[in-house]
Amino acid sequence: MKIVECVPNFSEGRREKVIEQIVAAMVECPGAQVLDVQSDQDHNRSVVTLIGSPQAVVDAVFQGISVAAQLIDMDHHRGGHPRMGATDVVPFVPVRGATMEDCVALARQLGERVGSELDIPVFLYEAAATRPERRNLADVRRGEYEGLKEEITTNRDQAPDFGPTVVGTAGATAIGARPPLIAYNVYLNTDDVNPAKAIARAIRHSSGGLRYVKAMGLIVEGQAQISMNLTDYRRTPVHRVTELIRSEAARFGLAITRCEVVGLLPTEALIDAARFYLQLADLSSDQILENRLSDEG
């Protein structure tokens, strides 16, 4: 049985009743589970994590987008986070038995429905993008709601993948597919932020480090921390990031005191680490007992 995750971001983080109604519309769909709802007042944004069978998740998210379009007026939305729609971003993530291609297909299917049934412009992004310049979400969202409202009618390059070439009060929505993201923090045995900042610079993609790592150095409860997003753990695995940090820390005479995962991560990311450290060159997923359980159990 295929399982996918979807993490729709809604442009409402303050009015609890509105958030509740959006979530309620998604909870009502059988076969999809709402795992988590995180609302941020400063960003005025809520991030919902759903999981379930592909069709159930698409149906649930469609209901959420529909309710958000009714209850959120982007002309009155203010918040610290860049955004272009009531439902701002909808990434599909393969979890179990599902591939990235499956998630791309789901993104397109949902995009088509949102465009035609809800009259909301939809831009496909990341693995679902139809043009290279739309792969990066930041590029798709440049100008935000206010900018897009002007540009979409005049600039041909801004034509959406689905839906009208006019932006209503629900704004526009970016729908895409991406690998699971792991929020990963490494703590060092120091209260000095400078080594953490230097190590973050050394390991992150933007300044010359590993391709799928975003990182910054900071102090958390008096301890230096390298705070990261690992955006594709299959290509830049957790163990490689950890060992690179260990090596960079050693040049300052520092050591890792502990690491932490914030939120969820897939089992596979941990199994990959075990495979590396235990040098299990030939371990196949068939050898993992739980993988042998068929659906009828």
Next chain:
Amino acid sequence: MKIVECVPNFSEGRREKVIEQIVAAMVECPGAQVLDVQSDQDHNRSVVTLIGSPQAVVDAVFQGISVAAQLIDMDHHRGGHPRMGATDVVPFVPVRGATMEDCVALARQLGERVGSELDIPVFLYEAAATRPERRNLADVRRGEYEGLKEEITTNRDQAPDFGPTVVGTAGATAIGARPPLIAYNVYLNTDDVNPAKAIARAIRHSSGGLRYVKAMGLIVEGQAQISMNLTDYRRTPVHRVTELIRSEAARFGLAITRCEVVGLLPTEALIDAARFYLQLADLSSDQILENRLSDEG
């Protein structure tokens, strides 16, 4: 949903038709899956791995024991492996959502049925044992079929936990509960067997090493190997065994070239290793995405 594994050992490894009939009786039970059948001609013994819901597994194994009792005559059984019955040993193993206590209860339930419905003497062993001297399977099976046949009628200490105090042609059966066993091999960068033997002695329980490790050193395809059974990976985890070997190998100037798992292992054993090496002190099983999937998915 609770999932248990059961690994019945049958005293037939040569007559394919007999093995097929025993396995067929178990395959027919809905809710239990036969994952593996390993027959050894020298040992004249077959090891079957089943998995499924507790009740389905008990029912399936009961059918297998019943057919084995009809088709195997222990008076005519010869083989290299110690044995006392047509169905010789039946260990239940907790896999997912099930505890050792659940497996002890299953062992007792199956033992009661085998004793009363099939008239086969049953000895409970390991975690299911009713007396300390029956915990160790080797002690229960001492004297084998031939010895037990004599002793069971005269020696009160040999009275079975269930069934008659007389041994028929199906012999007696040991039924118990134990943790999952991991067959784990570590290879060294040498073709000399002596360091492998020395390291095996250093790490195994019997000669002063780790409590739940059985180990021997040998040469496999020209390479030194430490071949192990890890009999309780929760108490003696894979990473600790591996790091102890690494440390002992270093005194010979040797390194680990690779490790391997033979057969199956539970995901938990790999996650424990990742938790150790990545120093994930606070990782909870709730953070693993797949664990959040409810049964209705």
